[in-house]
Amino acid sequence: MTQRTPLRARLLTALSGDPEGTPRWVRDLAEGDDVGWFVDGGAAWTVHAGMGTLVAGIRALLIQALHPGAMAGVHDFSRYREDPISRLNGTVRWVLSVTYGSREQAERETGRVARLHRRVTGEYTAGDGTEREYSASSADLVEWVHLAFADAFLTAHEVWGGPIPGGADAYVAEWAIAGRLMRVPDPPTSEAELRKRLRGFLERGELRADERTRDVVAFLRRPPFTGTMGIAYRVLFAAAVATIPRPYRRMLGVHRSVLPVVTATRIVLAVAERSLGSGPRAQDFARRRLTRLTAARRAGEAA
Numbered sequence: 001m002t003q004r005t006p007l008r009a010r011l012l013t014a015l016s017g018d019p020e021g022t023p024r025w026v027r028d029l030a031e032g033d034d035v036g037w038f039v040d041g042g043a044a045w046t047v048h049a050g051m052g053t054l055v056a057g058i059r060a061l062l063i064q065a066l067h068p069g070a071m072a073g074v075h076d077f078s079r080y081r082e083d084p085i086s087r088l089n090g091t092v093r094w095v096l097s098v099t100y101g102s103r104e105q106a107e108r109e110t111g112r113v114a115r116l117h118r119r120v121t122g123e124y125t126a127g128d129g130t131e132r133e134y135s136a137s138s139a140d141l142v143e144w145v146h147l148a149f150a151d152a153f154l155t156a157h158e159v160w161g162g163p164i165p166g167g168a169d170a171y172v173a174e175w176a177i178a179g180r181l182m183r184v185p186d187p188p189t190s191e192a193e194l195r196k197r198l199r200g201f202l203e204r205g206e207l208r209a210d211e212r213t214r215d216v217v218a219f220l221r222r223p224p225f226t227g228t229m230g231i232a233y234r235v236l237f238a239a240a241v242a243t244i245p246r247p248y249r250r251m252l253g254v255h256r257s258v259l260p261v262v263t264a265t266r267i268v269l270a271v272a273e274r275s276l277g278s279g280p281r282a283q284d285f286a287r288r289r290l291t292r293l294t295a296a297r298r299a300g301e302a303a
Contacts, residue, residue, distance in 0.1 A: 015088070020279070021276075026282055029105070029282055029286045032289055033102065033104075037103055040286070043167075044178075046157075047154065048099045051272055052153075052156035052157045053156065055156040055236050057152070058236055061216070062220060063148040063248060064149075065217065066209060068207075069134040071124070073120045100286035106181065110181045114182075121134065125210075127204075139183075142179075142182050146187055147194060154172065160262075168191040169190045172188055173189040173190065209252060217253065220237065232268045235264050236268060242261050242262065
C-alpha cells in the first residue's frame with residue numbers, strides 16, 4: 001500500500017481482500033478455456049461493473065434481513081460483526097467469479113459457497129409466528145436472497161448507472177443463470193416478474209423484523225470504517241435506504257434522509273471510480289481470457 005493511493009488500496013482491500021485488487025481468484029479470471037456465462041458488454045457485465053454496486057450491496061443486505069430464516073442463519077453462523085470484511089470479500093468473490101469468470105471458475109466458486117451453506121441449518125420464528133426449520137440451501141431462502149440481490153443491483157444501476165444493454169429485462173434474464181447455479185427454483189426472467197416475486201414474500205406474510213433484524217440494520221448503519229471511507233459509507237447507506245420501497249423501510253425502521261443523497265452519492269461514486277480506475281479491474285482480467293481464446297480460435301481457423 002503506497003502513500004499515493006491510500007483510498008484505492010482501502011477500497012480494494014474492503015472489496016477483494018487485497019490492497020492491489022488482484023488476489024488469486026481475480027487473476028484466475030484470465031484463465032480458463034471458455035467465454036463464461038455472460039458476454040462482454042452484456043447486461044450483467046455492465047451492471048456489475050458499475051459503481052452503483054457499492055450502494056446495491058448495502059441495499060441487498062438490508063432487504064435480505066427481512067426474512068427471518070435468512071436472519072437466523074446470519075445470527076447463528078455468520079461472523080459479520082467480528083470479521084465483516086471477510087464476509088464482504090466472499091460475496092464479492094462469488095459475484096465477480098460468476099459474472100466474469102469461465103464457467104469452470106463460476107461453478108467452482110458456486111460449489112465453494114454451497115459447501116459453506118450445507119452447515120447452516122437451524123430453527124426460526126416465521127412471519128406468521130410459527131416455528132420452522134431452515135437451511136441456507138432451502139428453496140425459499142435461496143430464492144429470497146437471489147431476488148433481493150437482483151432487485152438491489154438493478155435498482156442501483158438504474159439510479160446511478162448508464163443504459164443497460166437490452167434494458168432491465170435483459171439483466172434479470174441474464175442473472176437468472178446465477179440463480180440456477182445456486183439452485184433457485186425457476187428464477188424470474190423479467191423486471192416485472194422480479195418485482196412481483198419480491199412483493200409475494202411481503203404479501204404472504206413471510207417477512208418480519210425482529211431484534212436480529214435491528215441488530216443487522218444498526219451494524220450496517222455504522223460499520224468499522226473510519227475517516228474518508230466512513231463519511232462516504234454513511235452517504236452510501238442513506239442512498240441505499242432512499243431506494244427501498246416504503247413498506248420495506250417501515251419494517252426495517254429506517255427513513256429516507258431529507259438531504260440530497262442521490263446527488264451526494266454521485267459525487268462519492270465518482271471519487272471511488274477515479275480511485276479504482278488507476279489499475280486493472282475484474283473485467284480487465286476476464287478480457288485477457290477472451291482475447292486469448294479469440295486468438296486461439298482464429299489461429300485454428302487459419303490452420
